Amino acid sequence: xxxxxAGPEQRGTADSVADPAAVPGQRAGTAPVDGPDGPxxxxxxxxxxxxxxxxxxxPAATAAGTALGGHxxxxxxxxxxxxxxxxxxxxxxxxxxxxxxxxxYRVTHDRLEVHKGLxxxxxxxxxxxxxxxxxxxxxxxxxxxxxxxxxxxxxxVGSSGGSxxxxxxxxxxxxxxxxxxxxxxxxxLAAGHGGQVEQAADDMIAAFDLSWTRYAPLTVWGVGGLxxxxxxxxxxxxxxxxxxxxxxxVRSAADAFTSVPVWVAVPVTLLxxxxxxxxxxxxxxxxxxxxxxxxxxEGGILRVRRGLWIHxxxxxxxxxxxxxxxxxxxxxRSGGGARLQAVAGGLGSAEENRSRGALMPPSPxxxxxxxxxxxxxxxxxxxxxxxxxxxxxxxxxxxLNRALLVVxxxxxxxxxxxxxxxxxxxxxxxxxxxxxxxxxxxAADAHRALGxxxxxxxxxxxxxxxxxxxxxxxxxxxxxxxxxxxxxxxxAGLLTLGAATAAGAGVYRVRDVAEGEGLAxxxxxxxxxxxxxxxxx
Amino acid sequence: MPSSExxxxxxxxxxxxxxxxxxxxxxxxxxxxxxxxxxGALYLLIPPARFVFGWVLLAVTxxxxxxxxxxxxxxxxxxxxxxxxxxVYTASGWLWQRWRVAPLSRIQTVDTVRGPxxxxxxxxxxxxxxxxxxxxVTIRGIDxxxxxEVVEHLTRTTQATPGDAT
Numbered sequence: 001x002x003x004x005x006a007g008p009e010q011r012g013t014a015d016s017v018a019d020p021a022a023v024p025g026q027r028a029g030t031a032p033v034d035g036p037d038g039p040x041x042x043x044x045x046x047x048x049x050x051x052x053x054x055x056x057x058x059p060a061a062t063a064a065g066t067a068l069g070g071h072x073x074x075x076x077x078x079x080x081x082x083x084x085x086x087x088x089x090x091x092x093x094x095x096x097x098x099x100x101x102x103x104x105y106r107v108t109h110d111r112l113e114v115h116k117g118l119x120x121x122x123x124x125x126x127x128x129x130x131x132x133x134x135x136x137x138x139x140x141x142x143x144x145x146x147x148x149x150x151x152x153x154x155x156x157v158g159s160s161g162g163s164x165x166x167x168x169x170x171x172x173x174x175x176x177x178x179x180x181x182x183x184x185x186x187x188x189l190a191a192g193h194g195g196q197v198e199q200a201a202d203d204m205i206a207a208f209d210l211s212w213t214r215y216a217p218l219t220v221w222g223v224g225g226l227x228x229x230x231x232x233x234x235x236x237x238x239x240x241x242x243x244x245x246x247x248x249x250v251r252s253a254a255d256a257f258t259s260v261p262v263w264v265a266v267p268v269t270l271l272x273x274x275x276x277x278x279x280x281x282x283x284x285x286x287x288x289x290x291x292x293x294x295x296x297x298e299g300g301i302l303r304v305r306r307g308l309w310i311h312x313x314x315x316x317x318x319x320x321x322x323x324x325x326x327x328x329x330x331x332x333r334s335g336g337g338a339r340l341q342a343v344a345g346g347l348g349s350a351e352e353n354r355s356r357g358a359l360m361p362p363s364p365x366x367x368x369x370x371x372x373x374x375x376x377x378x379x380x381x382x383x384x385x386x387x388x389x390x391x392x393x394x395x396x397x398x399x400l401n402r403a404l405l406v407v408x409x410x411x412x413x414x415x416x417x418x419x420x421x422x423x424x425x426x427x428x429x430x431x432x433x434x435x436x437x438x439x440x441x442x443a444a445d446a447h448r449a450l451g452x453x454x455x456x457x458x459x460x461x462x463x464x465x466x467x468x469x470x471x472x473x474x475x476x477x478x479x480x481x482x483x484x485x486x487x488x489x490x491x492a493g494l495l496t497l498g499a500a501t502a503a504g505a506g507v508y509r510v511r512d513v514a515e516g517e518g519l520a521x522x523x524x525x526x527x528x529x530x531x532x533x534x535x536x537x
Numbered sequence: 538m539p540s541s542e543x544x545x546x547x548x549x550x551x552x553x554x555x556x557x558x559x560x561x562x563x564x565x566x567x568x569x570x571x572x573x574x575x576x577g578a579l580y581l582l583i584p585p586a587r588f589v590f591g592w593v594l595l596a597v598t599x600x601x602x603x604x605x606x607x608x609x610x611x612x613x614x615x616x617x618x619x620x621x622x623x624x625v626y627t628a629s630g631w632l633w634q635r636w637r638v639a640p641l642s643r644i645q646t647v648d649t650v651r652g653p654x655x656x657x658x659x660x661x662x663x664x665x666x667x668x669x670x671x672x673x674v675t676i677r678g679i680d681x682x683x684x685x686e687v688v689e690h691l692t693r694t695t696q697a698t699p700g701d702a703t
Contacts, residue, residue, distance in 0.1 A: 345668075479640070479672050480674070481636075484636075485634050487632050500667065501672075503669075507671030516543060521541075529623075529624065533619075533636075534545070
């Protein structure tokens with residue numbers, strides 16, 4: 001363990017000395033930092049021991065639950081389940097505990113070093129200039145004992161990139177480490193460019209507004225989440241040989257359901273599901289977004305902080321911000337709301353980009369647009385400013401065909417038993433009468449959504465009806481074009497133009513644009529790239 | 538802004554090797570042929586179930602043979618590639634076709650890829666990666682000596698470009 005010449009030292013943060021190299025913007029109470037060879041090693045807090053041991057609570061609770069639910073006569077299946085749970089969770093707790101006890105880290109003038117492990121030792125050194133961001137998060141249990149985790153995003157070149165997490169530092173340590181990393185990196189980068197670190201004070205762009213929770217029921221998570229929870233509970237009980245359908249609560253509910261007329265029972269059940277779903281959606285919204293703050297911080301960093309139980313904090317380098325995406329799911333759009341996503345590099349995989357790139361929760365569209373403009377340092381959001389060109393009617397025909405492809409099989413399936421029971425033909429007729437206009441409306445909406453245009457340094461593209469997305473992408477961020485055409489697109493003289501970029505989803509598309517128009521648009525957006533490969537006639 | 542009237546992409550300059558036809562044909566038969574053989578064997582060996590296996594045989598043979606016959610020819614007409622001093626330009630696909638352009642200034646790595654079948658036919662592929670996974674460009678089915686030359690050219694040109702290609 002003590003392979004370090006200076007030996008690991010446990011140091012608090014309160015008695016820390018001021019950094020001799022006084023990086024601008026650093027406040028009192030930062031982590032102790034010495035020269036490149038000095039000690040300065042810090043450990044994770046011992047307070048994380050109970051947090052790791054909490055893994056054992058799950059099997060303990062399960063065991064207690066089984067003992068109570070099994071009427072004192074434990075069956076073999078339940079015993080095996082509990083025992084294997086205990087072992088699995090015990091191993092996880094042990095590994096985490098060992099890792100936590102052996103982890104040491106320090107920040108020197110140009111690098112972050114992290115050593116961990118007893119049997120399998122790992123030493124990671126990350127150059128500060130390769131660090132893309134440093135985020136502080138805290139899970140509920142960690143918050144209870146005043147701990148947090150720091151996730152450091154590292155520039156991904158090949159497979160060596162990714163992130164590095166210090167899980168279980170005190171809140172002060174976490175804040176100090178984050179500040180330290182970002183300030184030092186900013187100072188290094190500024191020195192590299194021969195400039196000064198700009199000393200802009202934190203500039204608040206947006207903060208949580210409780211009235212926004214009215215948009216929560218318009219997210220699909222409520223009802224969907226309810227079914228997910230019920231399903232998981234059923235599976236777990238079933239695994240433990242407890243038939244949930246035999247439980248007293250469920251039985252009395254089923255009895256109540258069957259004892260009243262159907263025309264009462266069904267609407268009441270639907271209402272109940274909707275009510276619980278709405279409550280769940282609101283709860284999720286509040287958990288995810290209360291305390292939300294979006295601010296521009298020193299060193300050219302956009303920082304998003306949010307979360308009630310789980311604190312999340314994401315830093316986005318403005319240097320790597322390539323634009324924004326306005327996201328309007330159908331329900332949210334009908335209520336005049338929208339979300340905002342950053343199109344930024346250095347946030348991780350496309351999956352991580354979706355969760356970490358969120359700049360605004362579902363909130364009023366006007367507010368979202370204001371924030372989009374502020375984030376991009378503009379007076380109006382480019383998604384609104386651009387004069388979008390509509391796509392040809394052939395694109396509408398493709399959307400109508402798609403709607404038919406969904407509706408016809410459904411109608412056919414309903415009509416099939418009509419061979420024997422003519423009543424089904426009537427049902428099929430009604431289904432068609434409802435679904436066909438609905439499909440046509442959605443297709444028309446999808447066609448209305450299509451558009452592309454240029455405004456200043458941005459390329460703007462819009463599409464989608466279930467989720468309408470309007471992206472504003474900086475033209476210099478386009479690192480390649482992909483033109484794709486299906487058989488039907490070729491027949492209709494349409495194409496889908498994909499702008500590849502090293503940020504966000506990786507590619508943003510202009511769908512079903514007329515062939516010549518799409519190519520001319522690509523050439524105008526990034527002059528010279530496509531030109532050598534274009535011909536006329 | 539260039540006028541959009543009649544504007545279209547011209548095909549990239551080079552076709553892939555004719556041997557790629559054989560490669561695609563073998564690749565296309567890997568799944569349908571064993572299926573057809575299995576269905577045929579069952580049809581012959583279990584006379585009482587001939588009615589069922591007859592239909593199964595038909596259901597795997599018709600699309601399988603059509604795929605093997607059509608796909609390689611179609612692909613051969615579409616697949617093309619070209620490198621200039623500024624960009625890599627490729628066309629690929631058959632039913633669903635794709636044209637990709639990646640500027641050399643944004644290229645991060647250039648690799649050659651050779652599967653076992655490609656080695657058998659003396660073919661190779663080139664994979665050009667950029668900072669966006671969606672911006673990667675691959676050229677398959679060119680002569681393996683030619684591939685080495687192209688990689689050499691691309692590596693030399695991209696090294697000369699400063700910046701981190703994002």
